[in-house]
Amino acid sequence: MKRTRSRKPLASFVFANAMVLIRLKRLSKRLIVSIVIALAVVHTIRIVLTSPNHDYDENVEIPLKSVKEDRNMAAFVEPEVVEKVKQPTSSQSIFCETTDLGCFKPAATNGHMTHNDMTLTWCANYCFKRNKQYAGITQAIKCVCGDRANQLVDLTLDGKCNVPCPGDEKENCGGSDSIRAYRLKGQCVNDSFTDDFAETRWRGCFSAPRPDAAFRFFSMAITTSQCLLTCERSYYPIAVVADSGSSCRCGHMTARFNLTQRLKDCDAVGAVKVYRTMVEDSRCGNIHLLPPGSYSKTLLASYPGSGNTWTRYLLEKATGIYTGSVFSDSNLYRDGLLGEMHSARGEFIKNHLFGNGRPGESRVVVVIRNPYRALLAYLNYLYSGGFHTGSLPQDFFLQPKYAITQQSIREPIRHWKAVPTQVIKSGKPYLIIYFEDIVSDPIGSVREMVNFASNPLLRPSDLESRLACLSQETTGQFKRKSKKFPFNPFKPEVAQMLNTAIVEVRQMLKNAGVKKELPPYEYDPDYAR
Template structure:
C-alpha cells in the first residue's frame, strides 16, 4: 500500500551461454564461468589502446574464457580480444560501446578454438564481465538543500522506479518520493525515507496529478509510457505481489481487470494532460525512447536537473541499467484487452498525442500510436 503525497488516497501499487555461477562471488573471486560474461559485439580498435584498455597481455592459445578470467581477476568490466592478446578496461569516452561494427569484421578463430572468434589487429571482440563497475555506485543527498523542487512524475506502471535507478547512477544523488515504499528502501532507494519537501534529493517521485500538487514543484520530468504496457505493469504490481511479480491468469480473466482498465485508462490520459497544463517547466521523456537510447536521454535529464554531466558515470550507468526490478518468472503471453478497451484507449492516446504536439513536444512513439 502506498500513500499519495499529501492526500489520503491509496494505491495497491545475447549472452555467452554455458553454466551460471552457483553462488555469489566477489569481483576478485568471480572467475569466468559459462554464462557469466555478456557478448557486446565487434568494435573498431580504439586510436589509443593503452589509454582505453590500461591492462593487456599476450595469452597463449587465447580464448574467451581465458581473457574474461584475466579481466575479472583484474576487476575490469570489459574484456576485449584480438587474435593473440587480451585487453581489459571500462567503457570511457575513448571506447564507449556505442559504435558496434558488423560481426564479420571480427571473424578470426581463436587459437585452438573451433567456434570462438577473437578479433584481429583492427577490430576487437568485446565481452562484459560480471565485475561491478563502481564508478557510478556512490550516492549521497545533496550537500545544500535545493531551492527548487523537481518532480519525476508518471502514471503508475510507467517505469518511474527504473528511471530513478538510472538518475541515481548518472548523478550520484538520491532521488526522493512522495511515498514510503519499504521494498524500495530495502533495495537501496535511501531517499524513500526523506521528506519529499526537504530539497535533499535530486528529484521526487510522484503519481499525483492534482493542480495543487503539480504546482508545489518548480519543474518536472514527465515520464510517459504506452498505456497498454503501463496498465498491465500496474495491474501486475497490484495483483502480482509488488514490483517484480505477475498477476495470476485468473485475475486477468475475472472481473478485476475490466474494472481496473475502466477506472485507470482515463487517468493515464488526464495525468499527462494535467502536468502539461499546470506544470511550470516540464521535460517530457517517453519510456520507449529511454529504453532505446538510455545514454542520450539520461544526459538530457541530468542537464535538466541542473547538474554537470559525467560521461564516465553515464557509461557506467549503461552497463548497470537494469537494476533490481525486472519482473521475474515467465511473462504471460495472452492479450487481456478486448476490442472495446482498445477503442477507448486508442482515443485516449490520440488525445495525449494532440496535447504534446500543441506544445511542440515529442509526440507519442510510433509503436503505440493508433493507426
C-alpha cells in the first residue's frame, strides 16, 4: 500500500506554528523565532526523506531513473521506466545452465517422466542426475532426456511450442506434438551460493553502465554471492557489483553496455565487477537450420587450430542459423554444433582446404592465426584424443617422440600457407579475418563476417540484439583456454622456418590487395626466436 505524503507549503507550516507559539505569551520573541526555524528545518528534512528520490520501500512505485547514483555506479535505467524495486519473487532452490535449442517435432521413440508442476529447471535437473546432456519438454508435463539431440527431436522438422509450463508460466513447455529442446551446459547447483562459486562466474571489470543501460537496482550492502543469487532468481543474465559489495544491480548487455566497456584495470575509477548468472539470455537462443531450399553458401576456411569451431559458435549465436562442416564430427555434434550433420541446411561451412581441394561455396571467409599458436592448438587437439578443447601436459613436448622438429613442421607449414593461397587463387569473393581480431573484438568481427555472406537470412531483424546478447556468451564451450608452456617448444631452426612462411604469406596477401596486413607473428613474444 502506498504511503501518502504531506505536501503542505513551508510558508503555511511556519505561519501556523508561529501563531500557536505567540498565543502562549510565555516565550520571548527571540526564543519563538528559534523554535519556528527549527520546526521549518525538521519539516523540510521530512519532505526530502519521504520523496521518491530517497524512498526504497519495496511497496512503493518509483521511477528508476531517479534512484540516486552512488559513487561508482550510474542508475542503470532507461528514461521513463517505472518499476517496483522489490526482492525477487522466485523461491527456486536449484539452478541449471542450459542452452535453448528450439522447438522441433519429437524423435520417433523416446521415454519420458511426467511431472505436474513442470519447469525447465525440474526437467534439466532430472536429466542432469541421469548424466544426460540433452533435455526436452513436451505436452506441458513430460520431460525427456538423451545423450544426443537426435534422441529427442527431429532437427529437420520445426514444431509449434505454445504451452507454458505449469510450474512457471514464464517458461515454455513444448506443444501438443512438439518438444522444446535444451542442452545442459554444465552441472546443476543448489542455492547455497558462495563467494568462491561466484568467482567462477566472473566475467571481468567494466566501466559503470550509463544511466540508460537498463539495469535494475536491487540492494545495497550485499555480498557478491548474494547479488549473484538475487539476479539468478530475478531471471537476469548479468549481475553487477560495485564498491566491494556496496550495491547490486541486475540486467543484460545491450548496445549501451557490452564488451566495449571492459577494463584491463579493476582498480580504475568507476570500475564495477560483472558476473554471469546461469540464466540463459533468450535473445541469442533458438538456433535452427535453414529452411529447405537452395542457398548460396559461404565457406569458413582455416588451418586447424585457428579457432574455426569457436568462430562457428559465435556465428550461430549471432545469426540464429546453424553452421555446417565437411567433416561431420560426431564429437562436435554431441556437444551442440547441431549443423555438423546437416550441412545442406547450414551456413558458413567449415573446411581446412589443403592438397588439391578448392572451395566449392560461392564465397569464402578465411580465418588466419599466428602459426606458432595455431600449430600448438592443433597438436593439443590431435594428442588429446580429438577433443576440440583438449589440453596437453606442460612437459609434453619435452618427450623426444613429440618434439617439434624441422621434419615434423614441414607439412604443417605448407598447410598453413596453402589455405589463404588456395582461396585467393580460386577467384571467388573472400574475406580475410585474423583470429587475434576475433579475440579482441568478437562482436565487430562477427558483424563483418555476417555482412560479407550473401544469404539475407543470416541478417535477421534482431541481429544487433543478438550481438548484444553474444557479448555475454563469447567464450562458449568451444574455445580452448590459453596456456603458456614453461619452455619454448620451437627450436631456433624451426622458428626460422615459421618466420619465413609468415613473411611469404604477408607478401602474398599484400600482392592480392588485402588491406589489413598480416600481424607480426614472427615476433611472437613467447615462441619466436
